[in-house]
Amino acid sequence: MKFNQLEELIKNSKKILIVSHINPDGDAIGSVCSMYTTIYDNFKKKSDILVVGHLPNSYKFLPNIDKAEFKFDDSMVYDLVITLDVAALDRLSNAKILFEKAKATINIDHHKTNNEFGNINVVKGSASSTGEVLLEIYNEQNWKISLDSAIGLYTAILTDTGGFRYENTSENVFKSAAQLVKIGINPNEIYKHCYELKSKNFVMFQNYCINKAEFAHNDKIAYSTVYKRDIERFNGEEDFTDGLVEILRAIETTDIAFLAKEIDSKTTKISMRSKKSDVAEICSVYGGGGHTFAAGCTIKTNIEGAVKRMLKTIEEKIYG
Numbered sequence: 026m027k028f029n030q031l032e033e034l035i036k037n038s039k040k041i042l043i044v045s046h047i048n049p050d051g052d053a054i055g056s057v058c059s060m061y062t063t064i065y066d067n068f069k070k071k072s073d074i075l076v077v078g079h080l081p082n083s084y085k086f087l088p089n090i091d092k093a094e095f096k097f098d099d100s101m102v103y104d105l106v107i108t109l110d111v112a113a114l115d116r117l118s119n120a121k122i123l124f125e126k127a128k129a130t131i132n133i134d135h136h137k138t139n140n141e142f143g144n145i146n147v148v149k150g151s152a153s154s155t156g157e158v159l160l161e162i163y164n165e166q167n168w169k170i171s172l173d174s175a176i177g178l179y180t181a182i183l184t185d186t187g188g189f190r191y192e193n194t195s196e197n198v199f200k201s202a203a204q205l206v207k208i209g210i211n212p213n214e215i216y217k218h219c220y221e222l223k224s225k226n227f228v229m230f231q232n233y234c235i236n237k238a239e240f241a242h243n244d245k246i247a248y249s250t251v252y253k254r255d256i257e258r259f260n261g262e263e264d265f266t267d268g269l270v271e272i273l274r275a276i277e278t279t280d281i282a283f284l285a286k287e288i289d290s291k292t293t294k295i296s297m298r299s300k301k302s303d304v305a306e307i308c309s310v311y312g313g314g315g316h317t318f319a320a321g322c323t324i325k326t327n328i329e330g331a332v333k334r335m336l337k338t339i340e341e342k343i344y345g
């Protein structure tokens with residue numbers, strides 16, 4: 026039994042916090058809801074869930090999402106903090122303090138750049154998603170997997186494989202999905218929540234950003250910019266940029282696509298995708314990371330400066 030230590034720690038902890046990265050995606054929030062449910066179902070313990078940043082509407086259907094808190098008391102000391110889908114501690118933003126104060130920590134993730142910052146680390150770079158890693162743990166430990174927990178895991182796997190399309194869509198992804206279908210999840214229902222409840226403004230905003238895309242290096246690089254005022258103009262939310270960079274990657278000539286998003290006048294978030302190049306390596310130049318074909322980082326400069334630097338880094342590292 027590989028994960029006995031993990032079970033012991035959960036059993037021996039009274040105050041447990043489950044948290045993921047800022048502005049959670051489907052893998053992050055699906056995994057958090059599933060872990061909450063599975064700990065409750067198996068150990069009759071109610072954990073705290075903390076959402077850092079914005080929770081997209083698409084994920085408000087997840088069972089037990091109503092237990093999530095968006096604010097926290099920074100004097101709180103948890104017996105155990107479990108991070109899910111957190112590639113680096115900075116991705117917890119200001120909630121990092123809860124992790125640092127905790128008596129024990131567990132880090133479950135699938136980013137190859139994860140530096141194993143927890144007391145116990147289950148980091149599987151070959152897994153499609155944190156959801157897939159969680160299912161392996163549940164199975165190994167013979168924990169009961171309820172329908173509510175399975176819905177979280179399926180959402181995690183579905184979204185991090187881009188709907189079973191990306192290169193991380195392995196045999197084990199389908200085995201995992203099949204197990205979750207057997208438990209009773211409805212693939213079409215979850216698909217609709219994740220992909221077919223976009224607002225009109227969301228689609229118009231994305232269209233606007235695609236329209237102003239720019240290209241470099243014989244169209245091998247495609248990129249666009251998102252200013253705060255762009256999001257405001259469409260009455261948008263943080264998640265309005267979700268999926269945008271994948272549209273730029275889908276262009277036949279694109280190798281590397283990126284989106285530069287204004288956080289404030291001196292901070293830019295880069296989301297990068299590729300078909301062939303290692304973008305985790307490019308993003309690690311700026312202290313970020315992620316996966317080979319999907320990575321991100323934050324650059325401490327305005328959008329124009331960040332774009333210039335990124336284009337230069339790509340030219341040097343990839344096409345140099």
Ligand code: AMP
Nearest residue numbers: 112113296297313314315319320321322
């Ligand atoms: P994003 O472009 O934000 O969707 O991120 C793409 C992938 O890279 C996701 O798996 C993220 O978790 C990861 N990632 C994004 N930003 C960072 C960062 N600053 N450090 C490490 N990994 C990151």
Ligand code: MN
Nearest residue numbers: 050052053110
């Ligand atoms: Mn994620």
Ligand code: MN
Nearest residue numbers: 052110154155
């Ligand atoms: Mn993930």
